[in-house]
Amino acid sequence: MRAVHLFGASVLACALVGCKASTVPGEAQSGDEASAPLRRDGRWLVDAENRVVMLHGVNMVWKTAPFVPPATADGFVAADADWLADHGFNTARIGVLWAGVMPTQAGVIDQDYLVAWDRVIQLLARRHIWMLFDFHQDMLGPLYQGEGVPDWAVEQLPGSFTTLLGPPAFGFPFNYFTPQLSQAYDNLWADTGEIRDGFREAWTAVAKRWADQPYSMGYDLFNEPWAGLEYASCLVPLVGCPAHDSQELQPFYEYARNGIRSVDQQHIIWFESEPEGSSVGTPKGFTAVAGESQLGYSFHDYCPLAALTQSVQLGLIDALPIPATCNGFNEASANEARDQADRMNAVELLTEFGATDDLELLRQTTALADEHLIGWQYWHYKNWADPTTQSQGSGAQGLFTDDADLSTVKPDKLRILERSYPQATAGIPEELSFDPDSGAFHYRYTPRAAGGPTLIYIPLSTHYPNGYHVEVSGATVVSAPNAGQLRLDNLAGANEVTIDLTAN
Template sequence: MRSRRWRFGVAAVLAGILTGAGTASAGAAAEAKPAPDPFGIPSAIRGPISKEGRWLVDGTGRVVQFHGFDLMHRLPPYTPEPFGAQDAQWLADQGFNSMRLGVMYEAVEPELDTYDDAYIASMVGTNRMLSEHGFFNTIDFHNDVFARQFNGDGFPHWAVPSDSTMEASWKRVADTPAFQEADDKYSWQAQYNPLERHAWDHFWTNAPLPNGVGLQDQFVAAWKHVAEAFRGDQNGLLGYSPLNEPLNGNCVQPLCDHIPDQRLPFYEKWLAAVRSVDADRTAYLASDLWFAGTYGQDPDTNVRTILTGIDDPAIAIERHNYAFGADQVKQYVHDDELADELATPFVVNEFFAGFGPASKAAIDVDLAGAHDQSWMMWSYYAEPDICCAASGFLVDQSLPASDTNAKTDVADALITPYPQAIAGTPGSHVYDRSARTLTFDYATAPVGAARSSDRTVVFIPQRVYRTGYTVKADGAKVVSAPTSPWLVLENAGNAERVEVTISPASDSMVLPPSDYCAKNDCAVDGPGDAGAGVPGAPSGPQAGGAAQGAGSIPLAMTGLDGALLLAGAVSGVIAAGIGGLLLAHARARRRAGRSA
């Protein structure tokens, strides 16, 4: 078990570690052109991505974090149009580095035994274009409420049981005044309709199709076909998610004791098919269990049973968090503890969806950062014909992303400084929004057996630090150029721990990656290439930041349950920045007394 100590305040100077004295602004020195670096940019992360205990690590063994979106269109033509290179570049300029790329089974196999390889090639092309802009993506076979016959999406028409009783009964539901008059015709009530559960029964029991193949077997074969199409892009993938939020058939969640019996055979079958194509990429399971359990207790038997029942070293847990208030906080805390217990990464692949104010999304981002969880926000494009009209990120979905076409409040909630790659074992992490100050620390010991890079990379968004930033570092030196959007910290040879504080300055500027690379001859190899990484040290000396002062003040570690609840309930407080202190309290309480 790793040890985490939370320190809030000023770190002591380590003599001789940094090239300059005192507190240094990232824009205080004349900018020098970076020297060639063995990594290159625009990605701070070098593929392939793999699992090391509870962490995701890159090809150098550094712990990595991902921020991004769910990107898909769930209705015809099923490709995420008009998403293109301009969107990808603007998003990369803001620090986003991952997408959960939705692949629709209805588009993959529109007719039984007939694959639409043109559609699949289009999705491969989208993934490749994103990869060229530094993104690592998860391939997600998506469904909501099984199929369009239930006013949802996902499965092809031929996968829906066609008995007359089902068709007639569904027609009665669809014709009800309540359904017809609903503003949001994404029929969540269909989840409680026995007819849709009947369709899931066909899936879980592997009911035979007209070709004599079981529905589940047909689905797994389609997955293998898609995985083969992505074979050439594996190093740039984050992983695979087998099926979004499937329901359990004719039982009521969360009282289905047979969930592991139902899920394990499917997961094993799916993994065997995918592993025959890609033996290494992480598989993200259990999005279907995101609402199964009361957090704060110990009802996660299903997750534990699935993890212990599958013999595969590259499994992670995918969570969706749409909770409010105290429950919103509890899920992140609880999942962080489970990640430690189960030595398994937890990734938040859905949150927000326009439910509530953007300050709720800010809470999710801050909690995920404090608890070492990568995230994808639902969603880049809104699809009001299915669900959640307020969920999109863009003002005008017919236009590419830009400073004026991103929803301002949502962009402000999502775009923050954060360490994209940590050369060590993460410790605490708090972002104070009101002060625009990020404080984090890490032990320099690697999370695995070895690490080939001692450079930590923090993304510095221009949106937050238009007039530059100041770095205080204890245990590492700054080796990046002053206006770089990547703060690069090189571990000192004798340091066991690195403590970093990043604050706004007033005498400089930060260039977005596209502008910085235009001036500094950045290598653009793509995240799957051996050259992907970060800008190197400038040719001239740069003053690294070091705090002045000898003390650091540990936060109190008792009597904090009320603070936890307040952190979840008072979204305005957290959005204003005071929540960073509450998160730090929660962090300290959870880490108190842990030994290495």
């Protein structure tokens, strides 16, 4: 969970208030292994059967040393992987941290760290869950009360704000707004020596380790890259800070991309923009990369009103002075993500949202993702004592009230996140909606040639305990009645397929 929703709320708050019954994903498919890896085809993620894949999943980031979840009930074990698959989640964003890969000095890889993560990777891959590797960070590292970037890569130049003023101690997310931390980010983007080399070499090591992992979906190069001293401009409507993307981040990213491509030519490389403007849709500045067809755009959607709502829940403010609707923020964020992805020849993915128990905000964000036909990864699978959000009520972000007990899942939250959705489509998606109250599901797509059937995940135990009724035109249902995965074969000559499903 990043600076953006807490950061954006800090800005807006000042202005506004004064300062389980299903199949494993892919289990019933023919040629399971042929379904991966994913590739970009226009604006879509496509499997080896030429089916458009939609992703619903979670983030998994262990932010404290050793930066990998332990093999314990409150960490991640086989039962966790089973739970994700049983509830229809087919993707996970994996926090393989730079500070874990290369902790002590540039060029020195901690192979034991990669081995530790491989335990989790194999658990997920065996359940056909696609994984996005993420160099996660918040506020750089411990010097700034954050994590993710190794200490040796947090450069302190003589005469810098940090050396003059000392490191800030306001905690997350407030340190972001200090000149010390903002300048430290500028130093990172500007480096052309050991630090940039180390970043590339760390990513190259990750890519080499999992280049042959069929359920890898690529590399999210840097989580929420703060814009530095120019951060204030990133929220200005119609202006934003696109030069941060084009002049600072893109050269930094392309340098790492070159290293990844030396060992992995196939998996998608994902660029991510600064966190502030992502949730309000200000302009972004990434451009296409010459000779590169497999790019992704990773974006986050943390409506600033979410943190205001959280402030009410924590008793920090009495009430919201405006209705708690995030529809406008979500719409702007999704539109800008589509525009940015189109301009850089990429596919977009909502890699973070949520971090809250506010059900209405989750309804709004997931409904908008359906409307825009965008896949997503919810923040966060478990609370995992997230150090950057302890003071903001860390327990709200996970799916369970007790990380060690999967029976403590938050049922109302699960009813929103566990949805009927098309996991693989033998065609091009056109329209999608799902009502988490009634279970009503509608999907429309244009058929195209594919090597397998259309697969729609159906959350039986959560939404259809008495089964369901389905009406289809343009295709034939080939799965058993009330199956946990609806399978459809397109009819020859059909120009359109529509599916409407209701609970019995």
